[in-house]
Amino acid sequence: MDISDLTALSQKPKLFERSSAKLWDDLHLSKMMLEAHLDPDWDAASRKFSTIDASVKWLSEDIFPQKNINILDLGCGPGLYASRLAKLGYSVTGIDYSQRSINYAREVAREENLKIKYIYQDYLTIDFEPEFDVIMLIFCDFGALTNEERDVLLKKIYNALKPGGLFIFDVFTDRNRDESDLGRRWEVSNNGFWSAEPYLALTETFLYPEDDTFLDQTIVITKADTNIYRIYDHFYTKTTISNVLNKFGYSEHKYYSDVTGAKYREESKELAVITKK
Ligand SMILES: C[S@@+](CC[C@H](N)C(=O)[O-])C[C@H]1O[C@@H](n2cnc3c(N)ncnc32)[C@H](O)[C@@H]1O
Incomplete structure (x- = not known):
């Protein structure tokens, strides 16, 4: 050069x-990302498997224990949360724009006979009716969006949730x-x-x-x-994230230090949010 x-x-x-x-859907980078997702002991593209297990346990036991609900996992990657949730009996749809991750996720679902709908799509273009009880966006991808994309996504998620449905996501804080x-x-x-x-x-x-x-x-x-x-x-605090959520009609925001349900602490580097339509 x-x-x-x-x-x-x-x-x-x-x-x-x-x-x-492209970062996530490039032929080489998506291969490196998938390796990172599937490393059970590395908090890289996905969290360590022990953390994912703890998240799924908390969410399924404390946050949405009723099994006959529809869950949408945005940026589902290779389906690490989707497949665990499907095994517990939930109806799960996963969306991701890494073709490699979606192919891997579909293969796992086929092998393990899991009824999960995986869609290869940019989640900024979703257009669902209010059909989901829970929508998740896990591992701080919310903060990678531009403000404009974030606002588009918050509207689309709101439209896709049933009344009373939950949007569950996490962000990095100003302590990270x-x-x-x-x-x-x-x-x-x-x-x-x-x-x-x-x-x-x-x-x-x-x-x-x-x-x-x-x-x-x-x-x-x-x-x-x-x-x-x-x-x-884009890092957030309780105040800055709640101001954004309020603008789009979400209510009853609950805060935790992470998506395993750890109690919120001022010094936490991450903030998990559960908010309601
Ligand atoms: C940090 S990874 C987290 C994956 C998964 N949520 C997990 O925790 O195992 C972010 C994922 O979001 C996907 N992604 C990022 N932006 C996206 C978009 N606009 N539409 C669809 N998928 C997206 C990436 O391809 C990647 O699989």
Whole structure:
């Protein structure tokens, strides 16, 4: 590449400017992501299996114990929550726009004879009637959305919930990161996370304090091309998230420190929210 192009590429972008390439549905990256999802002991693309088990236990025993309900899992990945919930007797629909994850999830459902409907779709384009008792969006994906996407999604979720239905999700809080995370890192690899080809990856973390948002921006340079990946992390507090939810008609918000139902603590790095239509 022309090195002088790097000066322009490495500038702090406008808030919510998007990546130049797909992150979750790229042929190579989706393979790396699926490996991360399926690592039982790694809190990476999915949480550790022990945490997922604890979440499903809490949700199914304390939050929605009645089994004859419809659950929609947005960004279901390879179906780690969907298959556990289906085994407990719930009717589950999972949506994800990683073709690789959806293929894997469908295969597991076929092998284990689980009646789960998996849909390969961008969840920002869903258009359901009020047919779900519970809608979940797990592992802090809510904070990766632009404000506009978040608002679109909150309206769509509200429309898809039955009256009294629950929206369950989690976000990172203002305690998860601070200014010590800002700065630059680099990585060189012959075949690593970012590409199956030799690459140089230049990562910089930026903060947009006016919108409570961090950005991890990675420029990936291979012999053939240069791509830029931007992963946003809009962090929330109880107050900021409840202000957003109130605007869209949600009510009776309940807060926990995580999706295993741990009691809310001021210093928690994550915030799990259960809110009602
Ligand atoms: C951090 S992973 C979490 C996966 C799953 N919820 C879990 O905890 O095991 C985020 C997932 O959301 C999916 N995803 C992100 N944005 C999406 C969108 N707009 N539409 C559909 N799926 C999306 C990704 O493909 C990925 O599988």
